[in-house]
Amino acid sequence: xxxxxxxxxxxxxxxxxxxxxxxxxxxxxxxxxxxxxxxxxxxxxxxxxxxxxxxxxxxxxxxxxxxxxxxxxxxxxxxxxxxxxxxxxxxxxxxxxxxxxxxxxxxxxxxxxxxxxxxxxxxxxxxxxxxxxxxxxxxxxxxxxxxxxxxxxxxxxxxxxxxxxxxxxxxxxxxxxxxxxxxxxxxxxxxxxxxxxxxxxxxxxxxxxxxxxxxxxxxxxxxxxxxxxxxxxxxxxxxxxxxxxxxxxxxxxxxxxxxxxxxxxxxxxxxxxxxxxxxx
Numbered sequence: 001x002x003x004x005x006x007x008x009x010x011x012x013x014x015x016x017x018x019x020x021x022x023x024x025x026x027x028x029x030x031x032x033x034x035x036x037x038x039x040x041x042x043x044x045x046x047x048x049x050x051x052x053x054x055x056x057x058x059x060x061x062x063x064x065x066x067x068x069x070x071x072x073x074x075x076x077x078x079x080x081x082x083x084x085x086x087x088x089x090x091x092x093x094x095x096x097x098x099x100x101x102x103x104x105x106x107x108x109x110x111x112x113x114x115x116x117x118x119x120x121x122x123x124x125x126x127x128x129x130x131x132x133x134x135x136x137x138x139x140x141x142x143x144x145x146x147x148x149x150x151x152x153x154x155x156x157x158x159x160x161x162x163x164x165x166x167x168x169x170x171x172x173x174x175x176x177x178x179x180x181x182x183x184x185x186x187x188x189x190x191x192x193x194x195x196x197x198x199x200x201x202x203x204x205x206x207x208x209x210x211x212x213x214x215x216x217x218x219x220x221x222x223x224x225x226x227x228x229x230x231x232x233x234x235x236x237x238x239x240x241x242x243x244x245x246x247x248x249x250x251x252x253x254x255x256x257x258x259x260x261x262x263x264x265x266x267x268x269x270x271x272x273x274x275x276x277x278x279x280x
Contacts, residue, residue, distance in 0.1 A: 010054065010075040015043040017061045020177070031060040051077045064179050065257035066115075083254035086120055094256065095121075105263055107279040108272075109241070115175075115258030116183045117145040125264075125275065129154060129232065144262070145172070149191045156197040159231040159238065165196075167228055229267045237274065240267035 018028055018039075025043075026036040034053070041047035042057075049057070054075050058068045069079035084091060102110045102123040109129055111122035119142040130138065134152035147153045149165055158164055172188045175181075230241045241264035251257035266272035 008074060009045055010049065010071055011043045011045045013071060013074060014049075014054075014057055014061070017058075017063055017067075018043075021061050023061070028057065028060060032056045049075060051075070051080075055080065065251055066254045067179060069254065070180075081252060081254050081257075084256075086255055091255075098259075098261065101261065107275040108266060109264040110261065111144065112259055112261050113144050114255075114260075115179070115181065116187055117143050119144055120259070128234070128275070128278070129264075131234065132157065143187070145187060145191050149194050151194055151197045154232065155194070157233040159233060160229070161196065163228060164230055227267075230264065239271045239274070241265060241271065242267045 018025070023031075024036075025039045028034075029036045029039045032039075032053070033056075038047065039057075042049045042053070051072065054071050054077065055068065058071055063071065065081045066083075069081050072079055086095065098112050098121055102112070102121060105125065106123050107125045107128075109123070109125040111126050112120050114120055130147070133147060133154065134150070137147050137150055137153050145168065148158075148168065149155050155161055155165075169188070169192055172184065172191075176185055176188060227242045230243060232239050232241070244263050244265065246261040246263070248256050248259065266275065
């Protein structure tokens with residue numbers, strides 16, 4: 001069977017998802033209330049799965065919503081999940097809820113990105129990180145990965161760029177493995193090819209303190225003990241953040257499934273105090 005044929009048949013596609021999840025046919029059968037023999041017949045094309053079975057297997061294999069639609073189409077069924085533009089009136093409540101969440105997180109940075117890291121919403125705290133970013137990177141649509149890793153973006157100010165860059169690229173690689181997205185792969189190839197900046201700019205000079213809080217204590221130089229820290233130079237200070245990503249539970253729309261809320265929690269007391277002082 002050729003690769004092109006495998007890509008247009010639901011059985012091999014389901015097998016690929018099962019192998020990616022490292023689940024045996026028997027384990028999948030038990031989860032989906034089926035039999036290993038039936039799973040085998042579906043994967044080899046000897047049995048055509050019902051629409052319900054395709055959705056059941058996709059659910060237990062944790063297949064992304066967009067890819068569930070693709071499986072249904074390949075199996076000969078209509079897509080089940082809509083892809084509603086975020087500007088659609090039916091999304092009013094969602095947009096308002098995200099805006100309230102972002103505003104409530106001020107003065108700490110928070111933003112919402114879609115499946116290709118296009119920024120769809122951001123709070124005022126995020127603008128702090130954009131100081132000094134080249135204008136062409138801030139022209140709509142903004143892309144969070146491009147802004148972060150571009151040599152004219154945040155990259156020259158990220159003091160632990162090698163670690164942060166490696167973590168972001170690994171994150172993108174995991175997403176590419178789950179979703180057949182040419183746009184995401186193209187973005188990955190673009191940002192992975194950016195030349196590293198010669199040095200971090202705008203931070204404390206050798207011999208100077210980092211962000212001095214009460215008592216002049218310097219900011220933490222190493223990673224926070226509980227997570228990788230983003231350390232970014234800002235006006236002679238070093239701001240330290242720990243990032244978190246929140247997604248929607250059990251999404252029924254492709255657009256919603258691919259939204260992620262990214263928040264940046266101060267990793268030390270000095271960073272938190274400085275950001276709060278700016279909002280007074």
